[in-house]
Amino acid sequence: MEQNVKYYVVKDKAVPEVLIKVVEAKRLLTADKIMTVKEATDKCGISRSSFYKYKDDIFPFDDSSKGRNITLSIQISDEPGLLSELLAVVAKYHANILTIHQTIPVSGVATISLSIEILKDTGDLSKMVDEIGSLEGIFDIKILARE
Structure with missing residues:
Protein backbone atom coordinates (compact mmCIF):
# COMPACT_ATOMS: atom_id res chain seq x y z
CA MET A 1 0.00 0.00 0.00
CA GLU A 2 1.51 3.31 -1.12
CA GLN A 3 1.57 6.12 1.41
CA ASN A 4 0.94 9.73 0.48
CA VAL A 5 4.22 11.58 0.82
CA LYS A 6 4.15 15.21 1.90
CA TYR A 7 7.05 17.63 1.74
CA TYR A 8 7.56 20.65 3.94
CA VAL A 9 9.89 23.59 3.65
CA VAL A 10 10.90 24.80 7.10
CA LYS A 11 13.51 27.18 8.40
CA ASP A 12 16.51 25.57 10.07
CA LYS A 13 15.51 26.84 13.52
CA ALA A 14 12.42 24.59 13.35
CA VAL A 15 14.39 21.45 12.49
CA PRO A 16 15.46 19.15 15.34
CA GLU A 17 19.21 19.13 15.94
CA VAL A 18 19.55 15.44 15.08
CA LEU A 19 18.29 16.12 11.54
CA ILE A 20 20.77 18.97 11.06
CA LYS A 21 23.52 16.59 12.18
CA VAL A 22 22.35 13.96 9.68
CA VAL A 23 22.68 16.54 6.89
CA GLU A 24 26.18 17.41 8.13
CA ALA A 25 27.18 13.73 8.23
CA LYS A 26 25.94 13.32 4.65
CA ARG A 27 27.99 16.36 3.62
CA LEU A 28 31.10 14.88 5.26
CA LEU A 29 30.60 11.57 3.49
CA THR A 30 30.21 13.31 0.14
CA ALA A 31 33.30 15.46 0.69
CA ASP A 32 35.51 12.60 1.93
CA LYS A 33 34.85 9.43 -0.07
CA ILE A 34 37.12 7.41 2.27
CA MET A 35 35.28 8.40 5.47
CA THR A 36 33.01 5.71 6.92
CA VAL A 37 29.49 6.30 8.20
CA LYS A 38 30.74 5.56 11.72
CA GLU A 39 33.45 8.22 11.41
CA ALA A 40 31.01 10.80 10.04
CA THR A 41 28.37 10.14 12.69
CA ASP A 42 30.96 10.18 15.49
CA LYS A 43 32.27 13.51 14.21
CA CYS A 44 28.71 14.93 14.16
CA GLY A 45 27.73 13.49 17.53
CA ILE A 46 24.88 11.23 16.40
CA SER A 47 24.33 7.48 16.34
CA ARG A 48 24.56 5.44 13.17
CA SER A 49 20.96 4.34 13.71
CA SER A 50 19.81 7.99 13.67
CA PHE A 51 21.79 8.55 10.50
CA TYR A 52 20.27 5.53 8.74
CA LYS A 53 16.79 6.34 10.02
CA TYR A 54 16.75 9.87 8.52
CA LYS A 55 19.40 9.96 5.76
CA ASP A 56 16.93 9.54 2.91
CA ASP A 57 14.37 11.96 4.34
CA ILE A 58 16.37 15.12 5.08
CA PHE A 59 18.43 17.24 2.72
CA PRO A 60 19.25 20.91 2.30
CA PHE A 61 16.61 22.61 0.17
CA ASP A 62 19.08 23.79 -2.46
CA ASP A 63 20.64 20.33 -2.95
CA SER A 64 17.47 18.91 -4.47
CA SER A 65 16.38 21.99 -6.36
CA LYS A 66 18.83 22.12 -9.28
CA GLY A 67 16.95 21.85 -12.55
CA ARG A 68 13.65 22.60 -10.86
CA ASN A 69 11.38 25.57 -10.47
CA ILE A 70 10.26 27.36 -7.34
CA THR A 71 7.59 29.98 -6.88
CA LEU A 72 8.00 32.71 -4.29
CA SER A 73 5.34 35.00 -2.89
CA ILE A 74 6.81 38.31 -1.80
CA GLN A 75 5.14 41.23 -0.03
CA ILE A 76 6.94 44.33 -1.25
CA SER A 77 6.69 48.05 -0.54
CA ASP A 78 5.65 50.16 -3.53
CA GLU A 79 8.96 52.01 -3.83
CA PRO A 80 10.82 52.93 -7.02
CA ALA A 91 20.57 37.50 -11.03
CA LYS A 92 23.47 37.48 -8.55
CA TYR A 93 22.64 33.84 -7.70
CA HIS A 94 22.36 32.89 -11.40
CA ALA A 95 18.75 31.75 -11.24
CA ASN A 96 16.51 32.11 -14.26
CA ILE A 97 13.30 34.13 -13.87
CA LEU A 98 10.39 32.38 -15.57
CA THR A 99 7.47 34.62 -14.58
CA ILE A 100 6.80 37.75 -12.57
CA HIS A 101 3.34 38.82 -11.53
CA GLN A 102 2.77 41.90 -9.39
CA THR A 103 -0.57 42.96 -7.97
CA ILE A 104 -1.65 46.57 -7.88
CA PRO A 105 -0.33 48.05 -4.61
CA VAL A 106 -2.87 48.46 -1.83
CA SER A 107 -1.88 50.79 1.01
CA GLY A 108 1.62 50.94 -0.45
CA VAL A 109 2.19 47.16 -0.50
CA ALA A 110 2.13 44.86 -3.54
CA THR A 111 2.34 41.10 -3.77
CA ILE A 112 4.77 39.60 -6.24
CA SER A 113 4.61 36.03 -7.45
CA LEU A 114 8.03 35.10 -8.82
CA SER A 115 8.72 31.78 -10.54
CA ILE A 116 12.40 30.91 -10.78
CA GLU A 117 14.25 28.09 -12.52
CA ILE A 118 17.15 26.76 -10.47
CA LEU A 119 20.09 26.12 -12.78
CA LYS A 120 23.28 24.07 -12.30
CA ASP A 121 25.29 27.19 -11.43
CA THR A 122 22.63 28.76 -9.21
CA GLY A 123 24.12 29.60 -5.83
CA ASP A 124 22.76 28.62 -2.43
CA LEU A 125 18.99 28.97 -2.74
CA SER A 126 18.50 29.45 1.00
CA LYS A 127 20.93 32.36 1.00
CA MET A 128 19.18 33.90 -2.02
CA VAL A 129 15.79 33.77 -0.28
CA ASP A 130 17.31 35.21 2.91
CA GLU A 131 19.00 38.01 0.97
CA ILE A 132 15.75 38.93 -0.79
CA GLY A 133 13.93 38.87 2.55
CA SER A 134 16.51 41.20 4.10
CA LEU A 135 16.07 43.94 1.50
CA GLU A 136 14.64 47.19 2.88
CA GLY A 137 10.96 47.26 1.87
CA ILE A 138 10.39 43.48 1.74
CA PHE A 139 7.76 42.60 4.32
CA ASP A 140 7.40 38.86 3.77
CA ILE A 141 8.72 36.11 1.53
CA LYS A 142 7.37 32.58 1.28
CA ILE A 143 8.20 29.59 -0.87
CA LEU A 144 4.83 28.61 -2.35
CA ALA A 145 5.75 25.75 -4.63
CA ARG A 146 8.58 23.62 -5.85
CA GLU A 147 8.30 21.66 -9.09
Whole structure:
Protein backbone atom coordinates (compact mmCIF):
# COMPACT_ATOMS: atom_id res chain seq x y z
CA MET A 1 0.00 0.00 0.00
CA GLU A 2 1.51 3.31 -1.12
CA GLN A 3 1.57 6.12 1.41
CA ASN A 4 0.94 9.73 0.48
CA VAL A 5 4.22 11.58 0.82
CA LYS A 6 4.15 15.21 1.90
CA TYR A 7 7.05 17.63 1.74
CA TYR A 8 7.56 20.65 3.94
CA VAL A 9 9.89 23.59 3.65
CA VAL A 10 10.90 24.80 7.10
CA LYS A 11 13.51 27.18 8.40
CA ASP A 12 16.51 25.57 10.07
CA LYS A 13 15.51 26.84 13.52
CA ALA A 14 12.42 24.59 13.35
CA VAL A 15 14.39 21.45 12.49
CA PRO A 16 15.46 19.15 15.34
CA GLU A 17 19.21 19.13 15.94
CA VAL A 18 19.55 15.44 15.08
CA LEU A 19 18.29 16.12 11.54
CA ILE A 20 20.77 18.97 11.06
CA LYS A 21 23.52 16.59 12.18
CA VAL A 22 22.35 13.96 9.68
CA VAL A 23 22.68 16.54 6.89
CA GLU A 24 26.18 17.41 8.13
CA ALA A 25 27.18 13.73 8.23
CA LYS A 26 25.94 13.32 4.65
CA ARG A 27 27.99 16.36 3.62
CA LEU A 28 31.10 14.88 5.26
CA LEU A 29 30.60 11.57 3.49
CA THR A 30 30.21 13.31 0.14
CA ALA A 31 33.30 15.46 0.69
CA ASP A 32 35.51 12.60 1.93
CA LYS A 33 34.85 9.43 -0.07
CA ILE A 34 37.12 7.41 2.27
CA MET A 35 35.28 8.40 5.47
CA THR A 36 33.01 5.71 6.92
CA VAL A 37 29.49 6.30 8.20
CA LYS A 38 30.74 5.56 11.72
CA GLU A 39 33.45 8.22 11.41
CA ALA A 40 31.01 10.80 10.04
CA THR A 41 28.37 10.14 12.69
CA ASP A 42 30.96 10.18 15.49
CA LYS A 43 32.27 13.51 14.21
CA CYS A 44 28.71 14.93 14.16
CA GLY A 45 27.73 13.49 17.53
CA ILE A 46 24.88 11.23 16.40
CA SER A 47 24.33 7.48 16.34
CA ARG A 48 24.56 5.44 13.17
CA SER A 49 20.96 4.34 13.71
CA SER A 50 19.81 7.99 13.67
CA PHE A 51 21.79 8.55 10.50
CA TYR A 52 20.27 5.53 8.74
CA LYS A 53 16.79 6.34 10.02
CA TYR A 54 16.75 9.87 8.52
CA LYS A 55 19.40 9.96 5.76
CA ASP A 56 16.93 9.54 2.91
CA ASP A 57 14.37 11.96 4.34
CA ILE A 58 16.37 15.12 5.08
CA PHE A 59 18.43 17.24 2.72
CA PRO A 60 19.25 20.91 2.30
CA PHE A 61 16.61 22.61 0.17
CA ASP A 62 19.08 23.79 -2.46
CA ASP A 63 20.64 20.33 -2.95
CA SER A 64 17.47 18.91 -4.47
CA SER A 65 16.38 21.99 -6.36
CA LYS A 66 18.83 22.12 -9.28
CA GLY A 67 16.95 21.85 -12.55
CA ARG A 68 13.65 22.60 -10.86
CA ASN A 69 11.38 25.57 -10.47
CA ILE A 70 10.26 27.36 -7.34
CA THR A 71 7.59 29.98 -6.88
CA LEU A 72 8.00 32.71 -4.29
CA SER A 73 5.34 35.00 -2.89
CA ILE A 74 6.81 38.31 -1.80
CA GLN A 75 5.14 41.23 -0.03
CA ILE A 76 6.94 44.33 -1.25
CA SER A 77 6.69 48.05 -0.54
CA ASP A 78 5.65 50.16 -3.53
CA GLU A 79 8.96 52.01 -3.83
CA PRO A 80 10.82 52.93 -7.02
CA GLY A 81 13.74 50.60 -7.68
CA LEU A 82 12.85 47.94 -5.09
CA LEU A 83 11.72 45.38 -7.67
CA SER A 84 14.95 46.02 -9.55
CA GLU A 85 16.97 45.34 -6.36
CA LEU A 86 15.04 42.12 -5.80
CA LEU A 87 15.69 40.95 -9.38
CA ALA A 88 19.38 41.87 -9.01
CA VAL A 89 19.61 39.41 -6.10
CA VAL A 90 18.08 36.67 -8.25
CA ALA A 91 20.57 37.50 -11.03
CA LYS A 92 23.47 37.48 -8.55
CA TYR A 93 22.64 33.84 -7.70
CA HIS A 94 22.36 32.89 -11.40
CA ALA A 95 18.75 31.75 -11.24
CA ASN A 96 16.51 32.11 -14.26
CA ILE A 97 13.30 34.13 -13.87
CA LEU A 98 10.39 32.38 -15.57
CA THR A 99 7.47 34.62 -14.58
CA ILE A 100 6.80 37.75 -12.57
CA HIS A 101 3.34 38.82 -11.53
CA GLN A 102 2.77 41.90 -9.39
CA THR A 103 -0.57 42.96 -7.97
CA ILE A 104 -1.65 46.57 -7.88
CA PRO A 105 -0.33 48.05 -4.61
CA VAL A 106 -2.87 48.46 -1.83
CA SER A 107 -1.88 50.79 1.01
CA GLY A 108 1.62 50.94 -0.45
CA VAL A 109 2.19 47.16 -0.50
CA ALA A 110 2.13 44.86 -3.54
CA THR A 111 2.34 41.10 -3.77
CA ILE A 112 4.77 39.60 -6.24
CA SER A 113 4.61 36.03 -7.45
CA LEU A 114 8.03 35.10 -8.82
CA SER A 115 8.72 31.78 -10.54
CA ILE A 116 12.40 30.91 -10.78
CA GLU A 117 14.25 28.09 -12.52
CA ILE A 118 17.15 26.76 -10.47
CA LEU A 119 20.09 26.12 -12.78
CA LYS A 120 23.28 24.07 -12.30
CA ASP A 121 25.29 27.19 -11.43
CA THR A 122 22.63 28.76 -9.21
CA GLY A 123 24.12 29.60 -5.83
CA ASP A 124 22.76 28.62 -2.43
CA LEU A 125 18.99 28.97 -2.74
CA SER A 126 18.50 29.45 1.00
CA LYS A 127 20.93 32.36 1.00
CA MET A 128 19.18 33.90 -2.02
CA VAL A 129 15.79 33.77 -0.28
CA ASP A 130 17.31 35.21 2.91
CA GLU A 131 19.00 38.01 0.97
CA ILE A 132 15.75 38.93 -0.79
CA GLY A 133 13.93 38.87 2.55
CA SER A 134 16.51 41.20 4.10
CA LEU A 135 16.07 43.94 1.50
CA GLU A 136 14.64 47.19 2.88
CA GLY A 137 10.96 47.26 1.87
CA ILE A 138 10.39 43.48 1.74
CA PHE A 139 7.76 42.60 4.32
CA ASP A 140 7.40 38.86 3.77
CA ILE A 141 8.72 36.11 1.53
CA LYS A 142 7.37 32.58 1.28
CA ILE A 143 8.20 29.59 -0.87
CA LEU A 144 4.83 28.61 -2.35
CA ALA A 145 5.75 25.75 -4.63
CA ARG A 146 8.58 23.62 -5.85
CA GLU A 147 8.30 21.66 -9.09
